Structures are given as C-alpha cells and as structure tokens.
Amino acid sequence: MANSDFHILLADDDEDDxxxxxxxxDELSLCATLKTVNNGVELMDFLENNLPNLPQVLFLDLNMPRKSGTECLSEIKQCEKFRHLPVIIYSTSSNIDVMDQLYRQGAQYYIRKPADFSNLKTVISRTIDLIKQKRVLQSSREEFVIQP
Structure with a gap:
C-alpha cells in the first residue's frame, strides 16, 4: 500500500473531535486523506456509494445520531463487501464490557479519545502503523485497546 494512497474515514458527530x-x-508525517461523516446513516450510505474506493481504515465513534457506532460495526462486519474494512473504535467510553462486546463484533482496535493533542497524534500514528502492518487481522484482546 503506497504511503501517499492511505485513505481514512472518520465517523463522528462531534465537530470539535x-x-x-x-x-x-495534519501534523503527522503521514501522507493520508481524511473523509468525515457525521452519523451512522451517512456512514453506511458513504460505504455503499464508494464500494470500489473504500478507505483503508475507519475510525468509528460509538455515540452518533440516527444509527450508533455499535449498529454500524455490526452491519459492516456482517456484510461481505465491507467485512474486510478495518474498524477502529474511537470513543470516550472506557467501559470494559462495551470493549469486550466490540472486540467480539470484529473491531480491530479501540481508542479512548485522548484529551491531550500529543496523545491523539501518538494513538493515530500507532494505529495507522498497525493497520498497515497487519492489514485486516484483528488484534489479540490484550492488544485491542491502543493507549498513548
């Protein structure tokens, strides 16, 4: 996968996030393009309408209007045409039971949204490196949560 060809999709309804x-x-030394969608319905529509050109990774917030991130993850992992898409949960939740459920549903990694900008850069960079190395392989449960 060419470094200049890395496409990221972020599904999050919070404009500040x-x-x-x-x-x-933008501050990382990655050549990547970012597309954002603001709710679960918009996410699923985007994926359906961009089948030949799906992103290399999806960062997915859990708490979104119209369709939650959990519902979207379930649909993505149950659909043959999207199943290979690496999904990184990107959420404020630190609930272990929720993390376990998302792992069982097929999410590749889980990031708790950091409040610190430096930590955010660290987890984004680490996650993209992991996705590039492992492609679509799911992490072990012990490596599921990415921390700064």
Missing part, C-alpha cells in the same frame, strides 16, 4: 482529529493527522 473531527477538527481535533484532522489537526493531529
């Missing part, structure tokens, strides 16, 4: 993510990505 989207801006924070974009700024962190």
């Amino acid at each position: 989207c801006m924070f993510f974009k700024e962190a990505l």
Whole structure:
C-alpha cells in the first residue's frame, strides 16, 4: 500500500473531535486523506456509494445520531463487501464490557479519545502503523485497546 494512497474515514458527530482529529493527522508525517461523516446513516450510505474506493481504515465513534457506532460495526462486519474494512473504535467510553462486546463484533482496535493533542497524534500514528502492518487481522484482546 503506497504511503501517499492511505485513505481514512472518520465517523463522528462531534465537530470539535473531527477538527481535533484532522489537526493531529495534519501534523503527522503521514501522507493520508481524511473523509468525515457525521452519523451512522451517512456512514453506511458513504460505504455503499464508494464500494470500489473504500478507505483503508475507519475510525468509528460509538455515540452518533440516527444509527450508533455499535449498529454500524455490526452491519459492516456482517456484510461481505465491507467485512474486510478495518474498524477502529474511537470513543470516550472506557467501559470494559462495551470493549469486550466490540472486540467480539470484529473491531480491530479501540481508542479512548485522548484529551491531550500529543496523545491523539501518538494513538493515530500507532494505529495507522498497525493497520498497515497487519492489514485486516484483528488484534489479540490484550492488544485491542491502543493507549498513548
């Protein structure tokens, strides 16, 4: 996968979090493009309408209007045409039971949204490196949560 060809999709309804993510990505030495969607319905529509050109990774917030991140993850992992898409949960939740459920549903990694900009850059960079190395392989449960 060419470094200049890395496409990231962020599904998050919080404009500030989207801006924070974009700024962190811009400061990293990655050649990547970022597309954002603001709710679960928009996410699923985007995926359906971009089948030949799906992103290399999806960062997925859990708490979104119209369709939750959990519902979207379930649909993505049950659909043959999307199943290979690496899904990184990107949420404020630190509930272990929720993390376990998301792992069982097929999410590749889980990031708890960091409040610190430097930590955000670290987890984004680490996650993208892991996705590039492992492609679509799911992490072990012990490696599921990515921390700064």
